[in-house]
Amino acid sequence: MNVLIAEDDQYCRQDLSDVLQVMGHNVKSAASGMEALGLLKAGLFDILLSDVDMPELSGLELVKIIKALALPVRIILVSGKADIIASMNALGKGAFDFMVKPVSVPNLEKILSDASAGLSGQSEILEQGRVDIDRVFRQSGNSEFIFCSEKMRQVRKKIERLREYPEIPALLCGASGTGKEIAAKFIHGEHTSDRPFIGVNIASLNSGTFEAELFGYKAGSFTGADPAGSRGKINAASGGTLFLDEISEIPLAAQAKLLRVIEAREYFPVGSDHPCKTSCRFLFSTNRDLPGCVSAGAFRQDLYYRISQVIIELPPVSERREDLIPLAASFILKLNNTLRRDVKYISGEARELLESHTWTGNIRELKNVITEAMLFSEGQTLLEHHLMPFLLRCTLPQNENNNSLLVPGFNLEIHNQKLVDEALGKCSGNKSEAAKMLGITRRKLYSRFRVI
Ligand SMILES: Nc1ncnc2c1ncn2[C@@H]1O[C@H](COP(=O)(O)OP(=O)(O)OP(=O)(O)O)[C@@H](O)[C@H]1O
Numbered sequence: 056m057n058v059l060i061a062e063d064d065q066y067c068r069q070d071l072s073d074v075l076q077v078m079g080h081n082v083k084s085a086a087s088g089m090e091a092l093g094l095l096k097a098g099l100f101d102i103l104l105s106d107v108d109m110p111e112l113s114g115l116e117l118v119k120i121i122k123a124l125a126l127p128v129r130i131i132l133v134s135g136k137a138d139i140i141a142s143m144n145a146l147g148k149g150a151f152d153f154m155v156k157p158v159s160v161p162n163l164e165k166i167l168s169d170a171s172a173g174l175s176g177q178s179e180i181l182e183q184g185r186v187d188i189d190r191v192f193r194q195s196g197n198s199e200f201i202f203c204s205e206k207m208r209q210v211r212k213k214i215e216r217l218r219e220y221p222e223i224p225a226l227l228c229g230a231s232g233t234g235k236e237i238a239a240k241f242i243h244g245e246h247t248s249d250r251p252f253i254g255v256n257i258a259s260l261n262s263g264t265f266e267a268e269l270f271g272y273k274a275g276s277f278t279g280a281d282p283a284g285s286r287g288k289i290n291a292a293s294g295g296t297l298f299l300d301e302i303s304e305i306p307l308a309a310q311a312k313l314l315r316v317i318e319a320r321e322y323f324p325v326g327s328d329h330p331c332k333t334s335c336r337f338l339f340s341t342n343r344d345l346p347g348c349v350s351a352g353a354f355r356q357d358l359y360y361r362i363s364q365v366i367i368e369l370p371p372v373s374e375r376r377e378d379l380i381p382l383a384a385s386f387i388l389k390l391n392n393t394l395r396r397d398v399k400y401i402s403g404e405a406r407e408l409l410e411s412h413t414w415t416g417n418i419r420e421l422k423n424v425i426t427e428a429m430l431f432s433e434g435q436t437l438l439e440h441h442l443m444p445f446l447l448r449c450t451l452p453q454n455e456n457n458n459s460l461l462v463p464g465f466n467l468e469i470h471n472q473k474l475v476d477e478a479l480g481k482c483s484g485n486k487s488e489a490a491k492m493l494g495i496t497r498r499k500l501y502s503r504f505r506v507i
């Protein structure tokens with residue numbers, strides 16, 4: 056096992072380290088509680104063997120912080136006789152066990168063996184309210200495109216209707232990460248169709264070569280052109296779907312030409328006098344306020360009306376929280392294959408955490424958090440502490456209108472913890488300074504840890 060020793064007495068530290076190494080463990084040592092905390096945050100340890108009585112940050116304070124940060128380590132306190140009652144009280148509040156000095160080797164062996172048995176069995180502990188991933192995925196329709204909330208059911212209904220009419224263009228709107236591209240693929244019928252789906256990110260196209268990319272060009276029509284000419288994206292999408300992502304970024308000069316293609320289903324490759332016909336479905340997406348772009352003169356009104364006959368609005372996660380767990384389940388099932396894991400459940404606490412997070416980055420953020428958590432998870436249950444480090448890293452939600460933090464999905468515990476963590480980090484762990492920065496007393500700072 057990976058064992059960290061926190062002990063301010065140099066001789067005790069060395070003795071413990073020697074004994075543990077002889078037992079075959081990987082051992083690291085810290086001369087203070089603060090140093091131990093730094094090492095715990097940076098790496099993965101199975102066991103922390105911590106002295107209780109240490110200056111600056113005692114073993115008991117360390118237990119509270121570790122619990123508050125949900126760091127996945129089992130803590131064994133090593134106490135002097137004077138600290139026995141406090142150590143006993145720490146049991147169940149974060150400490151796994153405690154030993155009284157002087158430490159006897161058989162006792163140490165027994166406690167470590169209990170702790171390691173607990174560790175391997177930990178993933179099997181099934182809390183109430185846990186999520187059975189297979190069952191949730193089956194209930195959500197076994198689909199690549201998850202839609203359980205009422206809002207998404209409406210979206211799906213609209214999409215299914217639209218599917219029948221490839222000649223009608225549609226605009227997919229929604230904040231970043233809400234699923235505009237996956238919805239476009241669903242409209243196209245990616246998994247049931249062998250017709251092409253051509254996605255073009257307009258923002259990534261160079262305005263000079265925009266038309267050539269989209270409409271194609273004749274051989275030798277401009278310097279630097281491919282001598283064989285190019286068929287262009289519209290032609291490549293023949294019989295299928297052309298998905299123009301971030302349509303607000305299209306150069307003004309190209310807008311009239313695009314309008315003509317959509318209306319007349321006809322276009323001229325660069326350098327050609329012969330019109331080409333197209334039969335593809337046009338889908339557009341934007342995360343910007345297109346009517347606002349029209350008012351600002353950056354987007355042609357006639358083009359806007361043409362592409363927005365059907366608008367599919369992908370709601371942010373904050374308006375469809377019922378989709379969160381089915382989405383998480385579908386990501387976990389896929390990741391089980393790619394990462395060769397066997398995660399079958401989400402614990403009740405982990406589920407609450409997922410449901411209460413703000414998800415300003417929407418479904419993409421959820422997917423990223425689940426992917427990272429899966430990388431570091433073990434066993435069959437995704438637990439709170441697998442998710443916590445990645446959720447804590449996310450930015451605090453901001454409400455642009457009134458700077459209120461109380462946006463949907465607000466979670467006081469995570470906010471408190473982020474702020475306390477940030478303050479401690481900025482003050483290199485100095486609690487008096489951190490408390491000052493947070494505008495609270497040192498005593499309150501401790502009680503914050505207790506609350507969480
Ligand atoms: N309803 C859904 N079911 C399953 N997966 C989804 C769903 N919505 C989004 N996703 C997944 O979330 C991720 C982000 O979705 P997508 O790329 O479609 O978002 P987007 O709206 O196009 O974002 P951006 O504006 O940043 O380009 C993708 O990996 C996608 O597969």
Ligand SMILES: [Mg+2]
Nearest residue numbers: 232235236300
């Ligand atoms: Mg996209």
